[in-house]
Amino acid sequence: MTGEKCGIFAAYGVKNAAELIFHGLYSLQHRGQESAGMVISDQHGVREHKGMGLVSEVFQGDILKKLTGSIGLGHVRYSTTGSSSLRNIQPFIGDCRFGNVSIAHNGNLANTNTLWKKLGYQGAVLQSTMDTEMILHLIAQSSFDGFEDAVKEALWEIRGAFSLGIMTEKKIIAVRDPWGFRPLALGKIDGGYLISSESCAFDIIGAQFIREIEPGEMLIIDENGPRSLFYAHSHRKAFCIFELIYFARPDSIIFGESVYSARKKMGCVLAEREEHDADMVIPVPDSGIYAALGFSERSKIPFELGMIRNPYVGRTFIRPGRENRNLAVKLKLNPMKSLLKGKKIIILEDSIVRGNTSRERIKTLKNAGVKEVHMRVTSPPHCHPCYYGIDFPTREELIACRMNQEEIRQFLGLDSLRYIDIDGLKKSVSKPGENFCFACFNGDYPVIPDKGLGKFILEENSSDQ
Numbered sequence: 001m002t003g004e005k006c007g008i009f010a011a012y013g014v015k016n017a018a019e020l021i022f023h024g025l026y027s028l029q030h031r032g033q034e035s036a037g038m039v040i041s042d043q044h045g046v047r048e049h050k051g052m053g054l055v056s057e058v059f060q061g062d063i064l065k066k067l068t069g070s071i072g073l074g075h076v077r078y079s080t081t082g083s084s085s086l087r088n089i090q091p092f093i094g095d096c097r098f099g100n101v102s103i104a105h106n107g108n109l110a111n112t113n114t115l116w117k118k119l120g121y122q123g124a125v126l127q128s129t130m131d132t133e134m135i136l137h138l139i140a141q142s143s144f145d146g147f148e149d150a151v152k153e154a155l156w157e158i159r160g161a162f163s164l165g166i167m168t169e170k171k172i173i174a175v176r177d178p179w180g181f182r183p184l185a186l187g188k189i190d191g192g193y194l195i196s197s198e199s200c201a202f203d204i205i206g207a208q209f210i211r212e213i214e215p216g217e218m219l220i221i222d223e224n225g226p227r228s229l230f231y232a233h234s235h236r237k238a239f240c241i242f243e244l245i246y247f248a249r250p251d252s253i254i255f256g257e258s259v260y261s262a263r264k265k266m267g268c269v270l271a272e273r274e275e276h277d278a279d280m281v282i283p284v285p286d287s288g289i290y291a292a293l294g295f296s297e298r299s300k301i302p303f304e305l306g307m308i309r310n311p312y313v314g315r316t317f318i319r320p321g322r323e324n325r326n327l328a329v330k331l332k333l334n335p336m337k338s339l340l341k342g343k344k345i346i347i348l349e350d351s352i353v354r355g356n357t358s359r360e361r362i363k364t365l366k367n368a369g370v371k372e373v374h375m376r377v378t379s380p381p382h383c384h385p386c387y388y389g390i391d392f393p394t395r396e397e398l399i400a401c402r403m404n405q406e407e408i409r410q411f412l413g414l415d416s417l418r419y420i421d422i423d424g425l426k427k428s429v430s431k432p433g434e435n436f437c438f439a440c441f442n443g444d445y446p447v448i449p450d451k452g453l454g455k456f457i458l459e460e461n462s463s464d465q
Helices: 017-027 112-121 131-140 147-157 200-204 241-247 259-271 289-299 322-332 356-367 405-412 422-427 453-464
Strands: 006-012 035-041 046-052 071-077 092-096 099-106 163-167 172-176 185-189 192-196 208-212 217-222 225-230 280-283 307-309 333-335 344-349 372-377 416-419
Touching (some): 006 099, 006 163, 006 172, 017 192, 017 200, 035 099, 046 099, 071 099, 092 131, 112 131, 131 147, 147 172, 147 217, 172 192, 192 217, 241 259, 259 422, 280 289, 333 356, 356 372, 405 416
Parallel strands (some): 280 344, 372 416
Antiparallel strands (some): 006 071, 035 046, 035 071, 099 163, 163 172, 172 217, 185 192
């Protein structure tokens, strides 16, 4: 019963919140393609609409015209855990003594079992299989009379990765966990304020990016404008490095880093140790493009777009189900046979998690007549499960837990394979490397999950593997 890797977009004090949130969620579609939802307030009541599918599919026709109001909260989702069903679509809405409260969550709580036992003993009945709903219950059951104090008390009880959007009929609250696992940003447009998982969503609608929400910060936006307080502090920060490697859009600024620049530097770092004299460097579109540019620039090996991406096929990593992911690989990328035939290539990939996707890609390249395929990967081997919101929660799924590097090379059908190391990743970012979470590579978990949480995740997610 855990959360997921998602996107949040909220608006306060704007003329047409629904329309802005629609465009914001559309810009965050890369963070979740399974479902989308929106809750809008006119300060007297709320309206909602949710559905399975892409943002453009969920909000068709005149739906947005019916969602009138100047305050709103939206969410896009893909499930790392919890079943794919309507009852799990966010934002979640509940009526309590504080009125109507909505919540949207990006991340995974690490103390789910503890919270479930506490809420169960208090008689709570959950309508979903998501940990996000637990936060709603904690707020409703708070011993404090004031809403903001109730939110703080709920935050003191949860551990793990959480960037939250919380909405009442008259205010928006944005929260980031004390470790800072997931990004969250504040923007401004036409006198109103916006909250987004990534800054790229502000650019699309012509909004101003003000700053990122700080780890441990609770930002309240109401009729008096934005004000913030810090409800908790952690000496250790744990920005998810995989956001920079793969998940975030390259035109975003997250954790104070340009995603584009970080990925390009990762390619440069890999090229510093290159030994093979290849004919060309090609990326795996799209997340490998910027690393391949850096690799080519540093190595002086020509850059080519050797595989053409079908823009109508989504990100294969976040498609639920292994069979769906494998089929999407074949539909998504087509090699340029006339360019690649008889050539020795270096291919830049962002990660090798399960290995099945990469194996299909290499097979396709070899069938296209490529003479040699040398893969360079901008993440170290994934050897440990992630409890903070990335979709590789069990060791059994991770190819690097079953095979050594040479065995992985043979399994994938490569002529050579090399990964960046953690020191290389640290060289690729401007902030101190100690501020990032590398737990999926080295097992150094900033927040220890409840005992048995990994087993619970596996049981909840078994239908998606």
